[in-house]
Amino acid sequence: xxxxxxxxxxxxxxxxxxxxxxxxxxxxxxxxxxxxxxxxxxxxxxxxxxxxxxxxxxxxxxxxxxxxxxxxxxxxxxxxxxxxxxxxxxxxxxxxxxxxxxxxxxxxxxxxxxxxxxxxxxxxxxxxxxxxxxxxxxxxxxxxxxxxxxxxxxxxxxxxxxxxxxxxxxxxxxxxxxxxxxxxxxxxxxxxxxxxxxxxxxxxxxxxxxxxxxx
Amino acid sequence: xxxxxxxxxxxxxxxxxxxxxxxxxxxxxxxxxxxxxxxxxxxxxxxxxxxxxxxxxxxxxxxxxxxxxxxxxxxxxxxxxxxxxxxxxxxxxxxxxxxxxxxxxxxxxxxxxxxxxxxxxxxxxxxxxxxxxxxxxxxxxxxxxxxxxxxxxxxxxxxxxxxxxxxxxxxxxxxxxxxxxxxxxxxxxxxxxxxxxxxxxxxxxxxxxxxxxxxxxxxxxxxxxxxxxxxxxxxxxxxxxxxxxxxxxxxxxxxxxxxxxxxxxxxxxxx
Numbered sequence: 001x002x003x004x005x006x007x008x009x010x011x012x013x014x015x016x017x018x019x020x021x022x023x024x025x026x027x028x029x030x031x032x033x034x035x036x037x038x039x040x041x042x043x044x045x046x047x048x049x050x051x052x053x054x055x056x057x058x059x060x061x062x063x064x065x066x067x068x069x070x071x072x073x074x075x076x077x078x079x080x081x082x083x084x085x086x087x088x089x090x091x092x093x094x095x096x097x098x099x100x101x102x103x104x105x106x107x108x109x110x111x112x113x114x115x116x117x118x119x120x121x122x123x124x125x126x127x128x129x130x131x132x133x134x135x136x137x138x139x140x141x142x143x144x145x146x147x148x149x150x151x152x153x154x155x156x157x158x159x160x161x162x163x164x165x166x167x168x169x170x171x172x173x174x175x176x177x178x179x180x181x182x183x184x185x186x187x188x189x190x191x192x193x194x195x196x197x198x199x200x201x202x203x204x205x206x207x208x209x210x211x212x213x214x215x
Numbered sequence: 216x217x218x219x220x221x222x223x224x225x226x227x228x229x230x231x232x233x234x235x236x237x238x239x240x241x242x243x244x245x246x247x248x249x250x251x252x253x254x255x256x257x258x259x260x261x262x263x264x265x266x267x268x269x270x271x272x273x274x275x276x277x278x279x280x281x282x283x284x285x286x287x288x289x290x291x292x293x294x295x296x297x298x299x300x301x302x303x304x305x306x307x308x309x310x311x312x313x314x315x316x317x318x319x320x321x322x323x324x325x326x327x328x329x330x331x332x333x334x335x336x337x338x339x340x341x342x343x344x345x346x347x348x349x350x351x352x353x354x355x356x357x358x359x360x361x362x363x364x365x366x367x368x369x370x371x372x373x374x375x376x377x378x379x380x381x382x383x384x385x386x387x388x389x390x391x392x393x394x395x396x397x398x399x400x401x402x403x404x405x406x407x408x409x410x411x412x413x414x415x416x417x418x419x420x421x422x423x424x425x426x427x428x429x430x431x432x433x434x435x436x437x438x439x440x441x442x443x444x445x446x447x448x449x450x451x452x453x454x455x456x457x458x459x460x461x462x463x464x465x466x467x468x469x470x471x472x473x474x475x476x477x478x479x480x481x482x483x484x485x486x
Contacts, residue, residue: 041462045455
């Protein structure tokens with residue numbers, strides 16, 4: 001019984017010491033501890049390996065409740081813009097029907113997916129955006145894309161007057177961070193989530209005057 | 216998306232039972248439909264089956280030591296179950312760790328019953344002793360139903376884990392640049408038709424952290440908070456979080472402390 005008391009007293013003493021030491025980690029120390037904790041807590045599973053926890057500069061800068069300083073954000077945006085690969089032969093527009101199927105498809109890149117190849121991935125669009133109004137199951141994390149091309153005056157995707165919005169849209173899909181450093185949107189081209197042809201098809205869904213999105 | 220058929224079914228049931236087929240019904244949010252569905256099943260949440268099993272597992276001598284879990288200290292003293300859930304995760308002086316319900320149960324199953332905690336942590340969900348954990352978490356959380364979330368922050372490590380959990384919540388990574396905050400950092404957002412609680416603050420009674428463990432109708436499974444987080448990370452396209460790993464516990468502290476004052480409805484019924 002006495003032993004138990006002594007043990008309890010000793011444990012309390014140790015606890016107080018530990019509490020005393022642990023009570024004042026600085027924000028920088030907490031950052032380091034969080035990094036170490038994250039590294040120690042995950043393991044590889046299928047295609048989802050721990051390499052995914054290695055952040056690039058943009059991911060790191062956008063990992064706080066507050067947005068990064070303006071200068072940092074502008075740098076991330078400029079770097080992102082420099083990654084954009086424009087489509088072969090200046091061919092921006094594919095088939096809106098394939099684009100719609102891709103937009104509906106939310107699959108890909110999880111540890112239960114077999115392949116990380118773009119052909120195994122959906123474009124995830126309806127998860128976060130309204131697109132064709134006929135689809136009532138749409139998310140609201142991103143803005144509505146209903147009438148995307150029509151609202152921007154695209155009557156003919158090949159018309160030089162449409163070039164600016166066509167190129168903007170391609171770059172947004174390729175690397176969304178080119179226009180907003182901490183955009184919630186994945187970098188579909190840059191991160192190899194979709195290939196060029198898939199991107200063309202999604203482009204068509206948004207911009208082709210014949211697409212149901214622009215009716 | 217697997218939720219779509221279930222939502223459609225729920226809407227259909229709600230329409231057939233209560234609503235004229237009008238635009239009003241179509242404008243109902245998923246949350247409203249689920250709330251109605253919950254009401255219909257009020258006396259028959261399948262979670263109750265798991266609760267009964269969990270209570271039995273708590274009181275039955277099991278494991279190499281053929282002991283019950285009735286001496287297990289969930290934070291309010293050995294054997295005290297009522298009210299324990301709404302104060303977890305918390306710091307435990309015997310292990311020197313902040314622990315959530317599942318990691319604490321692993322400690323008890325190892326120390327009292329002689330099970331190998333590391334083995335159980337490595338076991339797949341719903342298999343072997345993981346099924347035991349799911350049932351125990353259903354029963355234990357049910358003993359705090361209606362109570363307000365009241366996670367302690369008196370110990371320095373509890374405050375430290377809150378800070379670590381906050382950092383984990385905002386940590387962006389993976390091929391899609393997602394963090395927990397990508398989906399759960401703002402009010403009134405949805406993925407498809409699924410409402411997303413803002414977990415950076417108190418999202419309200421019975422929402423978010425105050426709703427798990429829960430019975431998932433879509434999969435017919437009882438999910439603990441550990442399993443809920445595991446599937447979040449899957450959809451976040453992250454690698455695999457260890458069961459009861461520190462990142463999961465720190466996130467529990469962050470979400471649970473943010474939810475302080477919210478009424479717990481666990482074990483809840485989910486899509």
